Amino acid sequence: MNTVFFxxxxxxxxxxxxxxxxxxxxxxxxxxxxxAVYLFLHIKDAPKARAYLSWLVKHHVTTADQRFDGDNNExxxxxxxxxxxxxTSCGLKAIELSPKIIxxxxxxxxxxxxxxxxKNGKTIRExxxxxxDVSASDPDLWHWGNSKEKPIHCVLMLFALCxxxxxxxxxxxxxxKELRSGLDLSYDGDTYLYKSGIxxxxxxxxxxxxxxxxxxxxxxxxxxxxxNTGEFILGYHNAYxxxxxxxxxxxxSPNIDLPNFPVSPKDSNLQNKKIKKDLGKNGTYLVxxxxxxxVEKFWKYMYDKSREKGNTQMEKAVSLAAKMTGRWPxxxxxxxxxxxxxxxxxxxxxxxxxxDQDSHGLRCPFGAHIRRxxxxxxxxxxxxxxxxLEMSGRHRMLRRGRIYGEPLDxxxxxxxxxxxxxxxxIKELSDRQQTQKVRGLYFICLVSDIQRQFEFVQNxxxxxxxxxxxxxxxxxxxxxxxxxxxxxxxxxTTQQHHVRKRYKDVPEFTTVIGGAYFFMPGIKALxxxxxxxxxxx
Amino acid sequence: xxxxxxxxxxxxxxxxxxxxxxxxxxxxxxSSGNNRFSDSKTTLIATGVILPAQKYKTENxxxxxxVFSTTYCGPVKEHxxxxxxxxxxxxxxxxxxxxxxxxxxxxxxDLKKFMLDNSHKSTHTSRFNYISKEDVTREKELxxxxxxxxxxxxxxxxxxxxxxxxIQKLIQRHxxxxxxxxxxxxKPCKKLIEIFDSRKVLITxxxxxxxxxxxxxxxxxCPICLLLTVVPAVILLVILLTILLLLYIGRKxxxxxxxxxxxxxxxxxxxxxxxxxxxxTATNALKNGKLRRHFYAVALRIINFIYSPQIPTVRAIRxxxxxxxxxxxxxxxYSNTTDFYVRDFLNGNTPIGVNFMFTNxxxxxxxxxxxxxxxxxxxxxxxxxxHSGQMVADFWYIHEPDLTxxxxxKNRRIRKGLFKKMNQEETIQWLRLF
Numbered sequence: 007m008n009t010v011f012f013x014x015x016x017x018x019x020x021x022x023x024x025x026x027x028x029x030x031x032x033x034x035x036x037x038x039x040x041x042a043v044y045l046f047l048h049i050k051d052a053p054k055a056r057a058y059l060s061w062l063v064k065h066h067v068t069t070a071d072q073r074f075d076g077d078n079n080e081x082x083x084x085x086x087x088x089x090x091x092x093x094t095s096c097g098l099k100a101i102e103l104s105p106k107i108i109x110x111x112x113x114x115x116x117x118x119x120x121x122x123x124x125k126n127g128k129t130i131r132e133x134x135x136x137x138x139d140v141s142a143s144d145p146d147l148w149h150w151g152n153s154k155e156k157p158i159h160c161v162l163m164l165f166a167l168c169x170x171x172x173x174x175x176x177x178x179x180x181x182x183k184e185l186r187s188g189l190d191l192s193y194d195g196d197t198y199l200y201k202s203g204i205x206x207x208x209x210x211x212x213x214x215x216x217x218x219x220x221x222x223x224x225x226x227x228x229x230x231x232x233x234n235t236g237e238f239i240l241g242y243h244n245a246y247x248x249x250x251x252x253x254x255x256x257x258x259s260p261n262i263d264l265p266n267f268p269v270s271p272k273d274s275n276l277q278n279k280k281i282k283k284d285l286g287k288n289g290t291y292l293v294x295x296x297x298x299x300x301v302e303k304f305w306k307y308m309y310d311k312s313r314e315k316g317n318t319q320m321e322k323a324v325s326l327a328a329k330m331t332g333r334w335p336x337x338x339x340x341x342x343x344x345x346x347x348x349x350x351x352x353x354x355x356x357x358x359x360x361x362d363q364d365s366h367g368l369r370c371p372f373g374a375h376i377r378r379x380x381x382x383x384x385x386x387x388x389x390x391x392x393x394x395l396e397m398s399g400r401h402r403m404l405r406r407g408r409i410y411g412e413p414l415d416x417x418x419x420x421x422x423x424x425x426x427x428x429x430x431x432i433k434e435l436s437d438r439q440q441t442q443k444v445r446g447l448y449f450i451c452l453v454s455d456i457q458r459q460f461e462f463v464q465n466x467x468x469x470x471x472x473x474x475x476x477x478x479x480x481x482x483x484x485x486x487x488x489x490x491x492x493x494x495x496x497x498x499t500t501q502q503h504h505v506r507k508r509y510k511d512v513p514e515f516t517t518v519i520g521g522a523y524f525f526m527p528g529i530k531a532l533x534x535x536x537x538x539x540x541x542x543x
Numbered sequence: 544x545x546x547x548x549x550x551x552x553x554x555x556x557x558x559x560x561x562x563x564x565x566x567x568x569x570x571x572x573x574s575s576g577n578n579r580f581s582d583s584k585t586t587l588i589a590t591g592v593i594l595p596a597q598k599y600k601t602e603n604x605x606x607x608x609x610v611f612s613t614t615y616c617g618p619v620k621e622h623x624x625x626x627x628x629x630x631x632x633x634x635x636x637x638x639x640x641x642x643x644x645x646x647x648x649x650x651x652x653d654l655k656k657f658m659l660d661n662s663h664k665s666t667h668t669s670r671f672n673y674i675s676k677e678d679v680t681r682e683k684e685l686x687x688x689x690x691x692x693x694x695x696x697x698x699x700x701x702x703x704x705x706x707x708x709x710i711q712k713l714i715q716r717h718x719x720x721x722x723x724x725x726x727x728x729x730k731p732c733k734k735l736i737e738i739f740d741s742r743k744v745l746i747t748x749x750x751x752x753x754x755x756x757x758x759x760x761x762x763x764x765c766p767i768c769l770l771l772t773v774v775p776a777v778i779l780l781v782i783l784l785t786i787l788l789l790l791y792i793g794r795k796x797x798x799x800x801x802x803x804x805x806x807x808x809x810x811x812x813x814x815x816x817x818x819x820x821x822x823x824t825a826t827n828a829l830k831n832g833k834l835r836r837h838f839y840a841v842a843l844r845i846i847n848f849i850y851s852p853q854i855p856t857v858r859a860i861r862x863x864x865x866x867x868x869x870x871x872x873x874x875x876x877y878s879n880t881t882d883f884y885v886r887d888f889l890n891g892n893t894p895i896g897v898n899f900m901f902t903n904x905x906x907x908x909x910x911x912x913x914x915x916x917x918x919x920x921x922x923x924x925x926x927x928x929x930h931s932g933q934m935v936a937d938f939w940y941i942h943e944p945d946l947t948x949x950x951x952x953k954n955r956r957i958r959k960g961l962f963k964k965m966n967q968e969e970t971i972q973w974l975r976l977f
Binding site for chain 2: 109113116123125130132135136246248251366386388389457458465466470471472477501502503508510
């Protein structure tokens with residue numbers, strides 16, 4: 007199984023990953039640290055903000071080489087909290103980093119997730135169109151990330167063992183107003199604390215399966231799912247055995263504590279004595295999207311409309327929900343488990359391919375969420391299994407999301423969720439009042455190239471109406487439905503032995519209500535940004 | 544009339560110093576209600592782009608040029624008759640800014656001659672070849688009709704309990720009762736010219752014929768047979784040598800293209816936000832060298848006969864050289880946006896064939912990097928070279944803009960199988976097209 011997975015992309019690279027210089031979120035999702043909060047901040051006074059950030063880096067920012075309570079290796083030195091920080095491009099500007107340096111970041115990052123401009127009297131929203139942030143997900147309706155008056159400049163991510171520990175951490179790090187007087191809290195991104203043993207997203211499905219293993223970050227021997235470090239961390243070889251574009255600093259001082267930038271032919275144009283330093287090394291780009299999940303609407307649609315197999319309407323509802331997701335609620339893939347009771351060990355939940363096991367989509371439909379977001383060995387534009395694997399391997403993302411809001415049922419019991427959904431009055435999301443945050447997911451992914459990884463998947467696989475020869479449909483879980491600028495896309499098809507079943511008028515089950523692109527620097531780069539910003543003033 | 548697709552590319556120097564007026568005229572062609580190309584029976588795709596003056600050897604020695612291109616269906620004569628009749632005023636409104644146009648008398652015949660005189664041969668591939676414009680639309684409607692009928696059937700019967708043959712028969716009966724689909728009762732048949740497509744003839748028949756004549760010569764010692772063997776063999780050798788030579792001279796390294804500004808990237812990206820299909824025109828001066836110019840032009844002609852690039856998301860694609868063979872032009876229509884489409888070229892085996900055509904453009908990585916090692920070695924340099932030459936089309940028309948190439952071809956397969964006698968497995972496969 008999986009013997010060819012990504013093998014073509016992997017090349018021996020002598021460089022060891024510098025874990026002490028990498029922020030911890032890259033190496034782990036901090037699973038033992040159950041409680042988390044994301045503080046979306048606005049810098050109002052650059053020098054004071056720099057002083058605060060400098061203190062934070064010195065005392066609190068967690069690196070990838072640190073261990074935690076709950077890890078396998080128990081030790082007195084283990085930490086019981088974690089702190090990470092990342093900046094938006096306007097955040098780098100607000101902290102007074104040189105514009106010349108900011109201009110070396112990728113276009114996607116410097117423009118931001120909902121950048122808009124006017125041309126010939128028309129408002130152009132390139133990124134919103136590509137990502138499907140339209141209608142109810144229009145950035146104008148977002149809770150955060152869209153403000154022109156008080157934009158998000160950075161995110162402080164706090165993780166702790168329990169809610170009380172998190173409150174203490176927050177008190178120590180954030181609540182002292184003197185300490186952080188240069189920053190304002192723009193949006194408080196609190197998350198839901200799971201009861202132990204249950205880790206599901208709000209629709210009731212196990213989440214976080216199918217994570218790529220980063221080369222150099224796992225003790226396990228390199229496996230078929232190992233991905234080159236540079237796919238997620240800048241400064242290392244990526245899936246092309248090349249370096250993803252990285253921000254840099256041109257300087258005359260060789261003593262700056264940043265690594266040298268990988269040499270390129272254009273560097274010969276640099277004037278004498280000037281050297282190029284890699285500001286991206288050991289850093290990454292971070293995409294955060296807050297997605298409201300309409301759980302009642304989801305289960306009501308499944309219950310009312312399902313024509314899938316099942317002894318009861320409840321079973322049929324679960325079956326359709328599983329077909330749209332691509333997994334059963336317990337995380338087993340439809341490709342390998344016919345009814346979700348195959349008792350597949352947790353570490354094998356992601357061990358499957360499509361070509362040999364389900365080439366016609368009879369088990370897992372072609373349009374299912376997981377088949378779109380990672381088509382594995384059956385990319386519809388790939389000519390064969392190997393080529394498809396290679397293509398899929400160039401668009402992987404490292405996901406670190408958490409849910410927020412109280413679940414519809416605290417045990418994530420699907421039968422009870424369906425019963426509650428059937429009783430609920432579903433309101434149409436026509437205005438802001440009806441989209442007050444209730445429950446949902448902070449989708450968080452780490453990538454070395456926002457365009458090639460996150461935007462590609464979102465645009466070409468999630469939002470393409472013609473994906474895998476399908477018509478009038480996008481990703482049923484996270485895709486946007488019809489809008490004036492888009493083709494009709496409100497259908498979902500489940501392939502069957504003879505004739506497919508077509509579901510019409512599938513509503514939007516998620517709405518984006520906030521989002522931003524961040525840069526999470528390595529520790530040396532973080533220090534550089536803090537210490538060398540404001541120098542031009 | 545046959546339904547073979549081909550590309551017409553008119554490239555002509557702009558002489559009137561009012562580029563903005565020309566741009567406005569091109570944009571007027573696109574505006575709704577004014578797009579006569581949608582009425583044209585033969586035009587599948589049409590593009591109008593202004594290429595800026597560029598450097599070949601000296602600054603701006605390649606003049607500002609208007610490139611008007613179409614992908615059409617049928618004989619070129621009929622296409623020209625069609626557009627010079629239906630879209631005469633529109634074409635005149637753009638060509639009046641070009642060299643040699645104002646001396647014409649204004650008749651359709653003059654316009655046709657002007658376009659032919661300024662047209663350039665291209666390496667053109669359509670991935671929905673032999674499907675007429677009318678068929679693209681009505682096959683789409685046929686699929687929608689059958690899909691709706693299947694939905695109705697499923698409300699009444701459990702189709703899992705029926706044989707695939709019975710389901711096919713029910714569909715056939717339904718289509719027969721709907722008079723508007725009478726055209727679908729007959730399967731589309733290819734004309735002789737479509738069957739003996741030049742590419743297929745060259746690829747399949749030439750080597751076979753060569754082998755047969757060789758056998759004949761071996762056993763009969765007939766001197767005519769010897770001649771018949773030698774001539775095609777020499778042709779094949781010339782083709783091979785041309786390609787090898789081109790690869791060799793493509794190894795010449797030039798400066799990588801200058802980094803494209805974020806502002807320009809933004810402008811380019813904004814022109815690529817159509818929901819399903821988009822257009823890209825890119826132009827780069829060829830790397831210098833007289834030998835290269837001529838060999839490249841010859842190679843493009845040869846490639847047109849022997850190679851058909853199969854880029855998965857492309858509807859139609861072409862390469863050509865203009866301005867005295869000094870400038871390479873690339874025009875493509877494809878699903879998704881440019882950057883994601885261009886990334887198609889970085890995947891799998893596609894680079895080996897497609898990027899052969901790019902190796903001789905200035906700013907692109909050299910042939911070794913592009914072809915022998917694969918452009919995946921220098922993906923960012925390659926993407927930058929494409930962006931540096933990319934133009935925003937001021938006029939673009941495409942028939943059925945909401946259909947991807949895969950859906951167009953799927954609709955054709957549905958039509959072909961509708962009344963075809965198939966075995967059980969084939970019938971199941973056909974039903975899976977819905």
